[in-house]
Amino acid sequence: NILTILLTVALGIGCPLVPRPQSFSAVEEQYVLTDDVVISYDEAALPQARLLQGELLHHLGVTSILMPAQKKEVSGIILREGPKNWGAEQYALDMSSDKVIITANAKGGFVYGVMSFVQLARLAQDKGGRIAVDCWNISDKPRYAWRGFMLDEARHFWGKKKVKQLFRK
Numbered sequence: 001n002i003l004t005i006l007l008t009v010a011l012g013i014g015c016p017l018v019p020r021p022q023s024f025s026a027v028e029e030q031y032v033l034t035d036d037v038v039i040s041y042d043e044a045a046l047p048q049a050r051l052l053q054g055e056l057l058h059h060l061g062v063t064s065i066l067m068p069a070q071k072k073e074v075s076g077i078i079l080r081e082g083p084k085n086w087g088a089e090q091y092a093l094d095m096s097s098d099k100v101i102i103t104a105n106a107k108g109g110f111v112y113g114v115m116s117f118v119q120l121a122r123l124a125q126d127k128g129g130r131i132a133v134d135c136w137n138i139s140d141k142p143r144y145a146w147r148g149f150m151l152d153e154a155r156h157f158w159g160k161k162k163v164k165q166l167f168r169k
Contacts, residue, residue: 015136016123017116022143027135029097033121034130037064038076045079048110052077055118060131075099077117079110090141093117097135112140 015024037056041049049066056062069080075098082092088106091113095101102113116138124133151163158166 015138017119017138021116021138021140023139025137027095027137029095029135030124030132031095031097031100031135032130032132033060033062033124035063037062038067038074039064039079040067040069040074040076041079042069042081044081045104045110048107048114049079051111052079052114052118055114056121059118059122060126062131073099078102079104079114081105082109087141091116091139093136093138093140095133095135095137100133109141116140 015021015026017024033056039049039052046066053064053066056064064077067074069078077100079102082090082103082105084105086105086109089108089112091102091104091109093100093102093113093116095117100117102110102117104110104113117133120136121131121133124131151158151166153163
């Protein structure tokens, strides 16, 4: 709810997503998620639209209708292709009271955008079959190309200079 957003921002906690996105801003609106929400998708995002449909049903009990994208945007949840120069795992999530737009240009980006929205929806309060999701504008991509990292100096000694180089920002 709006109070949660204000407290989160005031306390400096930021966006409630884990991991924390690179760029985010709270929008003082709520998107109300109800049964038979329309999920509109570009052709490249059909598998991720199905993923979103399954996640909403599994975690929130919300049914949805899949619909290929139209020239005129509809209200609901929209998965659309983004700029071609975006990385494979980059996405944007733009929310308002009447629609949620997940923008990416590859499978990874759509998956991360979908799961970010699902995470926000799972934090929302159910008000008699109407789930009021706090709105956010989020832009995220991985900081590094490789997400896993393990430093084991006992078995593979790199030395102080290399370790410092690895953790430089």
